Amino acid sequence: MLPAVSNIKRNTIAALLAVAVALPAAPALAWGQREQDVLKGAAGVILLQGIIRETKPNKHHQPRYEPRYEPRYEQPRYQHYQPRYEPRYEPQRVSVYSTAAARAFNSYSSSERRLIQRRLSAYGYYNGGIDGSFGPGTYNAVVAYASAQGQSRQLASTSTAYGVYDGLMY
Template identity: 45%
Template sequence: MLLSFASARTTLVAGLTALSIAAIPATPALAWGDKEQGFVAGAATAIIVDELLKNNRKARLYDRGYTAAGPTYVAPRTVYVEPRHVEPRATTSIYATPAARAFQSYSLAERKAIQRNLRAWGYYRGGIDGAFGPGTYNAVVAYARDEGASANLRSTAGAFGLYDGMIY
């Protein structure tokens, strides 16, 4: 049977393609350098680490009682406690504390300097007005706690020592 021109042409193109592939040396093997190997190693490492993190997350959720269906429900136990009368505790206003009394004895400029330093050290977020309020009180208490001088705020003399350390 005679081959048509189109099928002869297709056969010729396929033959030339096969011949050119066989004749060209294996250049892709030469292009597989250190950078390519590093890229593949990095991608494989990222995939492995991702799977490890997923497994760790699943294990932690399982330990907390979560499953694929969601958290497991545990019905709370009903505990009846007999109410008892508690005397109200006497509360002290922050304005009557030794820290407040010592703070108010300083001049306005010194009180502002204390607030400015507390703000610079990250303890105070209020306005620099020289007034002793809840913000200043909380900042002074936090500063004293971090400095290990919480006991100083129990007396006016100790509070003066703490404030003098902030100013001078």
Template identity: 45%
Template sequence: MLNNLRTTATAIAATLSLAVALPAPAHAWGEREQNALVALLAAGAIGTLIVQNNKRHRAAPVTRSTVPTYTGPNYGTSRYGTPSYDTPRYQPPAAQPIPQGVSTTPAGRAFNTYSLSERRNIQSRLARAGYYNGAIDGAFGPMTYNAVMAISRDSTGADKLSTLGGAFDFYDAILRA
């Protein structure tokens, strides 16, 4: 405390001595020089007050007990299990069951009684309707059977192809269209 009082008194005495001693010969100076001297004295006095104020409000020294310590995050244990992957299994597309020997069905027997050009014409018309995408060869195989059953189901009903007469009526209608 005594040391702070002594420093403050010394600063005030120095400022007053400059304020009293310097302006004496300054009356011969111009107004600009006198204003500069006043500004210098004011800056010295303000600087002294700032230094003294900083000394008074200096923060207390930091001790080890007040230093915050870092603790890392606590992630805990994982809530998730080990990932597993099931290998996908091939699932064949669901198709209409094709009876063994499709050419022995009433639809196949009726189809095979037509001439080769008529059978190709039937396959061409099934392809144009979007039901057949095989070769236009005039053979009654699984693709032709599926196409005939699909178009029959969509138009007249598949039960018409269960008899030989119904199959002939069906193919005749396709050839006339």
């Protein structure tokens, strides 16, 4: 892309005017060949910079297409939602520590509780440590033993659970 002729003329005139203004200010004897060469070099640099600026494409003045966002109305989409209310009947969970079997077990002395756990272990129902404390392992062993003996209904109340434990001790 060649620069426009008017721009080159304008830059040339501006450079020559700058040289003409600077010449009378310098003393006549101080202008040797070196000074003249420096002035020619400076004028040449200014002229070349103007030419380079004119030949470079200017990004600011080029029109660019930018798509504009224009909001538009869309009809809302409604989904007919009908929740299904299905009642869930879950049995209440009871902690093994609050059962009748636990209350009856904890009423025995420490040595009697360990004896019950040893007997359950000897029969193959209990695999835990013989510590005399009631927990899930002891509860599961007692329930399994009572079911095997046909006494699972006796664990429903504290007074009948004593019969299961007494059967293990005596």
